[in-house]
Amino acid sequence: MKKEPIIGIDIGGTNIKAALVAGRKIEKRTRALTLANLGREKSIDQIISAIEPLRKKGKAIGIGIAGIIDSKKGVVKYSPNLKGWKNVPLARILRAACGLPVYVLNDVNAICLGEWKHGAGQGHDNIFLFTIGTGVGGAAICEGRLLFGAHGFAGEFGHTTIKLDGPKCICGHRGHVERYAGAKYIVARAWRKIARHKSSLASYDILTPEIIARAAKEGDKVAREVFDDVGKYVGIGVANIIALFDPDIIIISGGIARAGRFLFEPIRNTVRRTVLGREHRRYRIVPAKLGDDAGTFGAALFAELTSAGSEV
Amino acid sequence: MKKEPIIGIDIGGTNIKAALVAGRKIEKRTRALTLANLGREKSIDQIISAIEPLRKKGKAIGIGIAGIIDSKKGVVKYSPNLKGWKNVPLARILRAACGLPVYVLNDVNAICLGEWKHGAGQGHDNIFLFTIGTGVGGAAICEGRLLFGAHGFAGEFGHTTIKLDGPKCICGHRGHVERYAGAKYIVARAWRKIARHKSSLASYDILTPEIIARAAKEGDKVAREVFDDVGKYVGIGVANIIALFDPDIIIISGGIARAGRFLFEPIRNTVRRTVLGREHRRYRIVPAKLGDDAGTFGAALFAELTSAGSEV
Numbered sequence: 001m002k003k004e005p006i007i008g009i010d011i012g013g014t015n016i017k018a019a020l021v022a023g024r025k026i027e028k029r030t031r032a033l034t035l036a037n038l039g040r041e042k043s044i045d046q047i048i049s050a051i052e053p054l055r056k057k058g059k060a061i062g063i064g065i066a067g068i069i070d071s072k073k074g075v076v077k078y079s080p081n082l083k084g085w086k087n088v089p090l091a092r093i094l095r096a097a098c099g100l101p102v103y104v105l106n107d108v109n110a111i112c113l114g115e116w117k118h119g120a121g122q123g124h125d126n127i128f129l130f131t132i133g134t135g136v137g138g139a140a141i142c143e144g145r146l147l148f149g150a151h152g153f154a155g156e157f158g159h160t161t162i163k164l165d166g167p168k169c170i171c172g173h174r175g176h177v178e179r180y181a182g183a184k185y186i187v188a189r190a191w192r193k194i195a196r197h198k199s200s201l202a203s204y205d206i207l208t209p210e211i212i213a214r215a216a217k218e219g220d221k222v223a224r225e226v227f228d229d230v231g232k233y234v235g236i237g238v239a240n241i242i243a244l245f246d247p248d249i250i251i252i253s254g255g256i257a258r259a260g261r262f263l264f265e266p267i268r269n270t271v272r273r274t275v276l277g278r279e280h281r282r283y284r285i286v287p288a289k290l291g292d293d294a295g296t297f298g299a300a301l302f303a304e305l306t307s308a309g310s311e312v
Numbered sequence: 313m314k315k316e317p318i319i320g321i322d323i324g325g326t327n328i329k330a331a332l333v334a335g336r337k338i339e340k341r342t343r344a345l346t347l348a349n350l351g352r353e354k355s356i357d358q359i360i361s362a363i364e365p366l367r368k369k370g371k372a373i374g375i376g377i378a379g380i381i382d383s384k385k386g387v388v389k390y391s392p393n394l395k396g397w398k399n400v401p402l403a404r405i406l407r408a409a410c411g412l413p414v415y416v417l418n419d420v421n422a423i424c425l426g427e428w429k430h431g432a433g434q435g436h437d438n439i440f441l442f443t444i445g446t447g448v449g450g451a452a453i454c455e456g457r458l459l460f461g462a463h464g465f466a467g468e469f470g471h472t473t474i475k476l477d478g479p480k481c482i483c484g485h486r487g488h489v490e491r492y493a494g495a496k497y498i499v500a501r502a503w504r505k506i507a508r509h510k511s512s513l514a515s516y517d518i519l520t521p522e523i524i525a526r527a528a529k530e531g532d533k534v535a536r537e538v539f540d541d542v543g544k545y546v547g548i549g550v551a552n553i554i555a556l557f558d559p560d561i562i563i564i565s566g567g568i569a570r571a572g573r574f575l576f577e578p579i580r581n582t583v584r585r586t587v588l589g590r591e592h593r594r595y596r597i598v599p600a601k602l603g604d605d606a607g608t609f610g611a612a613l614f615a616e617l618t619s620a621g622s623e624v
Contacts (some may be wrong), residue, residue: 068592077592126462138556142454142461149454149558150438151593156555159588161548163476164487173586175476236473243468244450244556246461274485276471280380280389281463 007051007058007100008300010107010292011043011065013081017292018050020057021300024118026293028054036082043082044090048097061094061102062303064110064295066137068153071302074104077152080135103303107295108155109146111253111288112139114298119289120251128241129251129288130157132234135170136178140245158182162236180233183209186256189229193222213259227262234263235270242283243276253288260287319363319370319412320612322419322604323355323377325393329604330362332369333612336430338605340366348394355394356402360409373406373414374615376422376607378449380465383614386416389464392447415615419607420467421458423565423600424451426610431601432563440553441563441600442469444546447482448490452557470494474548492545495521498568501541505534525571539574546575547582554595555588565600572599 005022013036020028032050035042051061067079074091076082091102105113112121112129121127127141136158140147147154158178159171166175170182179185187207194202199222200215201207215223238250256263268285272278290297317334325348332340344362347354363373379391386403388394403414417425424433424441433439439453448470452459459466470490471483478487482494491497499519506514511534512527513519527535550562568575580597584590602609 068589078589124462140556142459142466143457145455147454147557150436150560150595151558153589153592154454154556154558156558156588160552160555161474161586164474164478164545164548166476171588233476236476240472240552241556243472244452244466244553245459246463246466246468248462274473276468276483277380277390277465280465283462 003304004059005057006300006303007054007061008110008296008298008303009047009050009061009063010110010295010299011047011063011082012107013066016047016050017296018054019293019296019300020054021297026296027057030054034082040082040084040088044093047094051094051098055098055100058100060303060307061098061100062110062299062301063090063094063102063104064107064299064302065090065104066107068151069104069106070152071103071105071148074102076104101303101307103299103306105299105302106139106153108137108139109148110296110298110302111294112141112155112251112298113146113301114290114294114296115251115253115288116141117301118297119294120286121249124247124249126245126247127249127251128155128157128245128247129253131254132181132183132252132256133254134183136181138241140247142245157237157241160237160240162233162240177234177237181230181256183256186212186226186230190222190226193225197222199223209256209259213256213262216259216262224262227259228266231263231266232270235267236274238267238285239271239275242271242281246281248283250283250285251288252285253294257287315616316371317369318612318616319366319373320608320610320615321359321362321373321375322422322607322611323359323375323394324419325378328359328362329608330366331605331608331612332366333609338608339369342366346394352394352396352400356405356409359406363406363410367410367412370412372615372619373410373412374422374611374613375402375406375414375416376419376611376614377402377416378419380463381416381418382464383415383417383460386414388416413615413619415611415618417611417614418451418465420449420451421460422608422610422614423606424453424467424563424610425458425613426602426606426608427563427565427600428453429613430609431606432598433561436559436561438557438559439561439563440467440469440557440559441565443566444493444495444564444568445566446495448493450553452559454557469549469553472549472552474545474552489546489549493542493568495568498524498538498542502534502538505537509534511535521568521571525568525574528571528574536574539571540578543575543578544582547579548586550579550597551583551587554583554593558593560595562595562597563600564597565606569599
């Protein structure tokens with residue numbers, strides 16, 4: 001049976017990416033700017049304009065969006081990327097505008113669903129996925145179901161404490177995973193090391209985790225040390241996740257995951273060294289597979305499953 | 313419809329407690345010594361002797377036991393309290409001896425089930441329960457289902473790191489919740505303070521968390537400081553749990569939970585101060601209600617639900 005296509009949308013702070021998804025295939029893509037600084041109405045118009053070219057072929061719309069989402073009601077309670085969005089009934093608004101049923105979920109939950117069904121998590125029923133980017137997000141599949149929690153925001157890995165009285169995170173609290181693994185903290189760590197040691201990175205005006213990752217691959221010692229440090233902190237967080245969720249696969253998503261073994265090796269070594277009951281577990285720590293498409297795939301899947309009445 | 317009674321059993325390192333459970337009522341209790349030091353065969357004989365007076369009235373047997381349990385197969389993979397128990401097919405052994413179907417689960421999972429259905433967790437679908445005693449254990453109900461995880465030991469709160477490079481836990485790793493909240497660490501904290509400050513506790517030869525809790529209630533400043541410190545550490549761990557599981561109720565079980573507000577206030581204050589997205593959540597942190605009966609209730613419930621083919 002050929003599946004009817006679903007429209008999957010990934011709404012970020014800068015871009016809206018939409019795609020017509022049929023099973024594991026993307027049939028068509030559209031894109032629009034979010035224009036978040038021009039206000040809520042404008043951003044919603046932009047979403048509608050991204051949907052329009054796909055609308056006639058789509059059976060339903062799934063939307064992944066950063067923040068606290070009430071997926072049962074299709075309401076965006078709060079989004080860090082979209083100023084002024086508070087308790088926005090996005091599903092209702094878009095349904096009225098586009099005439100299709102609309103399902104909304106957290107963007108990292110969408111990525112997790114996508115990787116579960118079509119990517120690195122295939123065949124696993126206990127998954128923890130986290131994203132490393134500007135922030136550090138997370139999502140869990142527990143025994144074959146996406147974990148929402150009581151208020152729809154389970155899985156917030158980035159803001160778990162691994163070092164009491166550690167340095168201050170952007171959220172105001174101390175020693176969070178994000179405080180070590182968020183992009184700007186990785187960059188700051190590199191700058192501090194460059195000030196003291198010789199490095200090819202010293203020639204840059206601006207650093208990004210991607211530039212540091214490239215330098216690590218090319219053999220730069222400072223760049224490797226940066227990921228070594230970051231990996232050790234993240235590894236402690238992952239060991240906590242394993243103790244609490246007991247997953248069989250941990251998936252790391254986001255641009256920085258592309259640093260490859262320079263990030264994964266210190267994470268894996270730290271987990272191996274510190275996780276509880278290692279001899280009784282089988283787990284793997286792997287990079288995500290779907291790249292930027294995970295979010296649209298996952299959003300489409302959420303719409304497909306929810307509209308069919310399945311538990312997600 | 314009157315429910316047929318189920319035999320619920322709680323196997324500890326010292327005692328085996330069994331009860332004939334009918335719904336919310338305990339009809340009869342038996343008890344035996346575990347005699348763990350006399351070997352596995354002896355302990356199994358002791359379990360059978362505890363079951364015998366209840367056997368004829370019971371429809372099934374549920375067993376809660378510390379350690380790593382494969383509940384699907386009814387196998388005790390490892391138990392810290394029972395030396396020499398490794399991959400013991402307890403369900404099969406007891407079924408052969410008693411002629412009733414037998415279901416085995418982790419003891420903290422049993423306590424969590426008990427508190428969920430008959431105690432502090434009634435009416436909630438997203439629960440995290442942890443026990444504070446010699447060790448610190450944990451269990452989660454996620455969206456109405458007990459979380460087992462991929463290998464049957466999700467919820468291990470005690471061995472999550474809250475302070476990287478902190479003091480060494482009994483497991484060999486550093487800065488775990490148990491390193492601050494386990495009974496002997498609470499006692500050691502009290503002794504260290506007594507050496508420096510005046511306290512009614514100085515007159516004791518031996519201290520226990522219960523004695524320290526009583527002194528706190530009677531106004532002893534050192535005893536209050538001990539729970540203040542412990543509560544702050546536990547609070548950081550609870551804030552992590554809330555970020556990851558997003559429960560609407562957190563239940564604290566075990567003798568030390570009876571320290572009451574001297575323990576709960578610093579926990580609640582720390583969580584309030586540090587938890588992510590507090591304005592978007594409703595959660596409560598409460599003591600368990602069923603005391604020592606939670607484990608037998610929960611084990612019986614597990615047998616009842618599993619034998620009826622329900623998902624737990």
